[in-house]
Amino acid sequence: MRKPIIAGNWKMYKTLSEAKDFALELKEKQVDSSKVDAVICAPALFLDQLVHVAKDSFISIAAQTMHEEKEGAFTGEVSAHQLQDLGVNYVVIGHSERRQYFNETDESVHKKVQAAFENKLTPIICVGETLEEREQNETVNIVSAQVMAALEGLSEENVENAIIAYEPIWAIGTGKTATADDANDVCQAIRETILDGFGEEVANSVRIQYGGSVKPENIEELLSNEHIDGALVGGASLQVDSFFKLLEAGQNA
Numbered sequence: 494m495r496k497p498i499i500a501g502n503w504k505m506y507k508t509l510s511e512a513k514d515f516a517l518e519l520k521e522k523q524v525d526s527s528k529v530d531a532v533i534c535a536p537a538l539f540l541d542q543l544v545h546v547a548k549d550s551f552i553s554i555a556a557q558t559m560h561e562e563k564e565g566a567f568t569g570e571v572s573a574h575q576l577q578d579l580g581v582n583y584v585v586i587g588h589s590e591r592r593q594y595f596n597e598t599d600e601s602v603h604k605k606v607q608a609a610f611e612n613k614l615t616p617i618i619c620v621g622e623t624l625e626e627r628e629q630n631e632t633v634n635i636v637s638a639q640v641m642a643a644l645e646g647l648s649e650e651n652v653e654n655a656i657i658a659y660e661p662i663w664a665i666g667t668g669k670t671a672t673a674d675d676a677n678d679v680c681q682a683i684r685e686t687i688l689d690g691f692g693e694e695v696a697n698s699v700r701i702q703y704g705g706s707v708k709p710e711n712i713e714e715l716l717s718n719e720h721i722d723g724a725l726v727g728g729a730s731l732q733v734d735s736f737f738k739l740l741e742a743g744q745n746a
């Protein structure tokens with residue numbers, strides 16, 4: 494049985510004080526970290542303080558992106574090495590908003606995934622198709638190619654520990670969720686891709702999240718599916734009560 498992982502992607506929302514208040518309130522809640530992994534993906538400039546607030550609690554902290562190089566003349570960027578040094582545990586890589594607005598490619602995603610593992614960060618690797626690609630029945634081809642490009646050449650041990658987030662682009666922030674069956678089918682296809690590339694043990698261990706308009710009202714159904722091991726959540730992760738409900742659903746899945 495794979496432990497569910499629920500990650501809240503705050504994107505470019507909240508001020509530092511709002512972020513700290515959120516984490517302070519959340520950490521008082523009862524969440525069993527043996528049953529669910531709880532992750533907050535915060536803007537880079539809050540990470541240091543959030544790592545301190547979350548210390549010794551069930552909450553893990555993630556960055557929303559990073560640069561693949563260890564250091565260098567890359568104005569405005571943050572490296573995996575710097576994130577690790579702060580005590581950050583996870584990093585989101587290849588979110589569709591990064592691919593769309595910041596020139597993230599399969600190639601840069603691959604380099605970032607490697608850099609994350611070299612620095613003991615767990616990558617949450619985002620993949621997903623556009624509406625046009627879905628309508629052309631290209632979903633599985635697109636998503637499988639993104640997964641293989643990200644994971645190519647990695648060790649089985651690393652792939653086993655990676656998190657894949659399947660986020661259909663047309664479902665992000667739109668209120669449109671893939672049906673639980675559709676989401677499960679694509680997550681299954683991702684697992685089969687990993688099976689072909691890395692074998693059964695790795696495929697059975699890797700955790701695959703669904704993302705795109707996940708909320709307390711639909712998470713239970715999503716998580717009841719065999720191949721959906723968690724959720725990457727935008728809007729519904731911004732309020733403590735709503736995020737806590739998602740964690741409870743993960744805990745009870």
Ligand SMILES: O=C(CO)COP(=O)(O)O
Binds near residue numbers: 660666727
């Ligand atoms: O992009 C997402 C999470 O990374 C999904 O966002 P929403 O949950 O707001 O649709």
